[in-house]
Amino acid sequence: MSDNFWAVVPAGGAGTRLWPLSRAAAPKFLHDLTGTGRTMLQATVDRLAPLAGDRFLVVTGQAHLEAVSAQLPELDPARILAEPSPRDSMAAIGLAAAMLERRDPQAVLGAFAADHVVTDPDAFRACVRLAVEVARDDWLVTIGIEPTYPATGFGYLRLGDELSAHPGVYVADAFKEKPAAEVAADYLVTARYRWNAGMFVVRPAALLDLLADSHPDFAAALRGIAAEPAMLAEVWPTLPRIAIDHAVAEPAGAAGRVAVVPGSFGWDDIGDFASLAAALGGPDGLKVVGDHARVRAIDATGLVLPHGDRTIAVIGLDDVVVVDTGDALLITTTTRAQDVKAIVAGLRESDPGLT
Amino acid sequence: MSDNFWAVVPAGGAGTRLWPLSRAAAPKFLHDLTGTGRTMLQATVDRLAPLAGDRFLVVTGQAHLEAVSAQLPELDPARILAEPSPRDSMAAIGLAAAMLERRDPQAVLGAFAADHVVTDPDAFRACVRLAVEVARDDWLVTIGIEPTYPATGFGYLRLGDELSAHPGVYVADAFKEKPAAEVAADYLVTARYRWNAGMFVVRPAALLDLLADSHPDFAAALRGIAAEPAMLAEVWPTLPRIAIDHAVAEPAGAAGRVAVVPGSFGWDDIGDFASLAAALGGPDGLKVVGDHARVRAIDATGLVLPHGDRTIAVIGLDDVVVVDTGDALLITTTTRAQDVKAIVAGLRESDPGLT
Numbered sequence: 181m182s183d184n185f186w187a188v189v190p191a192g193g194a195g196t197r198l199w200p201l202s203r204a205a206a207p208k209f210l211h212d213l214t215g216t217g218r219t220m221l222q223a224t225v226d227r228l229a230p231l232a233g234d235r236f237l238v239v240t241g242q243a244h245l246e247a248v249s250a251q252l253p254e255l256d257p258a259r260i261l262a263e264p265s266p267r268d269s270m271a272a273i274g275l276a277a278a279m280l281e282r283r284d285p286q287a288v289l290g291a292f293a294a295d296h297v298v299t300d301p302d303a304f305r306a307c308v309r310l311a312v313e314v315a316r317d318d319w320l321v322t323i324g325i326e327p328t329y330p331a332t333g334f335g336y337l338r339l340g341d342e343l344s345a346h347p348g349v350y351v352a353d354a355f356k357e358k359p360a361a362e363v364a365a366d367y368l369v370t371a372r373y374r375w376n377a378g379m380f381v382v383r384p385a386a387l388l389d390l391l392a393d394s395h396p397d398f399a400a401a402l403r404g405i406a407a408e409p410a411m412l413a414e415v416w417p418t419l420p421r422i423a424i425d426h427a428v429a430e431p432a433g434a435a436g437r438v439a440v441v442p443g444s445f446g447w448d449d450i451g452d453f454a455s456l457a458a459a460l461g462g463p464d465g466l467k468v469v470g471d472h473a474r475v476r477a478i479d480a481t482g483l484v485l486p487h488g489d490r491t492i493a494v495i496g497l498d499d500v501v502v503v504d505t506g507d508a509l510l511i512t513t514t515t516r517a518q519d520v521k522a523i524v525a526g527l528r529e530s531d532p533g534l535t
Numbered sequence: 536m537s538d539n540f541w542a543v544v545p546a547g548g549a550g551t552r553l554w555p556l557s558r559a560a561a562p563k564f565l566h567d568l569t570g571t572g573r574t575m576l577q578a579t580v581d582r583l584a585p586l587a588g589d590r591f592l593v594v595t596g597q598a599h600l601e602a603v604s605a606q607l608p609e610l611d612p613a614r615i616l617a618e619p620s621p622r623d624s625m626a627a628i629g630l631a632a633a634m635l636e637r638r639d640p641q642a643v644l645g646a647f648a649a650d651h652v653v654t655d656p657d658a659f660r661a662c663v664r665l666a667v668e669v670a671r672d673d674w675l676v677t678i679g680i681e682p683t684y685p686a687t688g689f690g691y692l693r694l695g696d697e698l699s700a701h702p703g704v705y706v707a708d709a710f711k712e713k714p715a716a717e718v719a720a721d722y723l724v725t726a727r728y729r730w731n732a733g734m735f736v737v738r739p740a741a742l743l744d745l746l747a748d749s750h751p752d753f754a755a756a757l758r759g760i761a762a763e764p765a766m767l768a769e770v771w772p773t774l775p776r777i778a779i780d781h782a783v784a785e786p787a788g789a790a791g792r793v794a795v796v797p798g799s800f801g802w803d804d805i806g807d808f809a810s811l812a813a814a815l816g817g818p819d820g821l822k823v824v825g826d827h828a829r830v831r832a833i834d835a836t837g838l839v840l841p842h843g844d845r846t847i848a849v850i851g852l853d854d855v856v857v858v859d860t861g862d863a864l865l866i867t868t869t870t871r872a873q874d875v876k877a878i879v880a881g882l883r884e885s886d887p888g889l890t
Contacts, residue, residue: 200848476878479871488845491863491889493555493878496871497852504864508846509857511866516834516851523831523848534846 191294200508278406299446311381324374330364555863633761654801666736679729685719
């Protein structure tokens with residue numbers, strides 16, 4: 181791997197459907213959701229370190245700066261950027277791109293969210309290596325995950341023509357929003373669609389130039405902050421709240437400027453507890469993430485997260501989800517895991533300290 | 536009501552199937568299971584006070600003496616008897632009978648467990664009043680509860696001939712152990728059977744004389760303790776561990792000495808959480824015993840006891856049972872409520888502090 185690949189890790193997102201584990205004050209990426217002993221943020225850094233060495237930029241909210249720094253003690257504190265306020269992924273990744281553009285015009289950045297899981301990191305890194313090669317030709321490269329089921333919770337990419345210079349890499353033909361179930365089933369059958377995991381590999385200047393095509397003021401503002409970091413606090417609040425997909429990837433895709441490296445490495449964004457249960461794999465039965473000795477089960481299947489200080493007994497329930505924390509307890513089923521957001525919405529009104 | 540009716544309240548029993556609320560150190564009778572604001576022990580005393588005034592003898596374990604006294608501050612401490620060790624109901628009620636026999640030969644005692652619920656206390660007291668009248672004729676009187684469903688968790692009494700001196704009162708023809716489901720259904724159809732709630736009304740001397748018929752040493756030992764209370768610690772461990780039903784009621788029944796006052800006053804012994812859910816009545820939906828504000832539900836029915844310090848969210852589960860305490864959490868369904876005892880049995884081996 182060349183020594184100018186930089187890993188940009190936006191560490192944000194609330195993970196509302198993972199309440200009561202994920203909270204505004206301690207969101208998903210700060211947690212060890214899968215029981216590996218490393219938080220999702222740490223696992224993301226672990227996964228990229230063989231490619232990036234110490235060339236990381238982690239972009240997080242001011243509120244999480246201390247927790248992120250504590251979880252990544254080996255990282256130079258200057259490599260952890262604090263957003264004054266949440267402005268969505270374009271601002272976060274764009275700020276990192278603008279800083280890298282000044283630091284090393286030959287750099288290639290790869291942006292990878294801090295709250296995804298990958299079960300085959302070798303295969304993941306092989307994809308990223310290929311994506312870096314393609315990105316040097318000024319493509320905006322995204323990694324398109326091979327669908328393993330007709331997911332309705334992810335956006336999709338459609339593969340177009342293969343790149344002649346890069347066999348096995350394709351032009352992105354279209355970006356598709358989260359589909360209906362029948363549409364997702366069609367996507368799976370045609371084999372032309374890949375999950376959009378929001379992983380982008382690109383030269384910083386190429387990314388900012390693409391942004392400048394659609395949002396010239398936005399690109400100029402980001403470059404301005406990089407030139408004059410003292411301007412951050414003043415300029416940041418004026419930046420648009422927009423995802424990188426909408427700000428750059430979709431317009432660039434329409435212009436034929438996005439390449440897709442297909443990948444298959446056990447990826448999931450663990451959007452809810454059903455997704456977590458599936459990602460854990462293993463035999464049926466009651467899966468426990470945490471201290472197994474705390475959980476007693478009779479005829480039960482599903483998922484238990486014993487993050488409180490209690491012994492938990494589960495009897496005669498299938499596909500149950502039990503998440504026990506110090507101040508809140510969730511009991512649902514994998515099929516209703518999406519509805520957790522409704523509980524959180526209710527608590528935000530009445531009991532915001534619990535959200 | 537005559538002024539020599541004494542209420543004898545055995546306050547014992549573990550309530551294992553009500554774990555994790557009921558514990559060895561804080562058994563069922565010390566809890567407000569139904570959310571009335573009074574514990575089962577307090578409710579038992581409240582229910583009997585209009586008949587007994589301050590003529591109570593509460594018999595409990597040494598380990599619970601302090602808690603029982605604290606819950607019954609209006610009761611003369613001398614009226615709370617501590618058993619040196621658990622010897623089952625014959626010893627507990629027999630000790631009270633022996634003390635009352637010496638105190639007032641004309642007394643009638645009524646023994647009522649501290650951990651049952653009665654939803655119609657007026658009807659209950661009317662039955663007890665009638666039972667006291669019958670007991671004066673030297674019957675061992677028991678109250679036979681009209682079955683409302685084919686219960687397999689209770690023993691049954693079969694009604695024999697009506698007493699000529701007491702219309703509406705019957706000789707007990709037979710005692711039946713907890714029946715199989717088909718047998719219980721037959722019992723319900725014939726209308727000759729009543730639930731044996733273990734409520735006995737009797738003259739102390741009559742009770743001890745009946746005991747002397749089958750267990751002369753036992754009766755003599757109890758009378759010996761009453762004559763010489765200092766002997767309690769020495770004699771108590773030698774007493775047989777036997778329930779009053781087996782020691783006295785069944786032999787007396789076989790001898791035609793037991794009378795049954797039929798009753799119907801919303802009785803339940805709340806043996807498990809399914810029984811508690813049924814006893815709470817009210818509309819379907821998620822019943823909460825405790826602070827309703829702590830529980831958030833979407834599409835859920837069943838029972839939640841929020842005895843911990845947490846907010847509890849329940850989504851998409853029917854007939855669920857959730858019991859949250861400071862150190863243990865139970866999640867099951869009303870149909871599996873009996874299996875709680877298996878969890879407790881397992882914990883007794885590995886984690887006795889939780890049982």
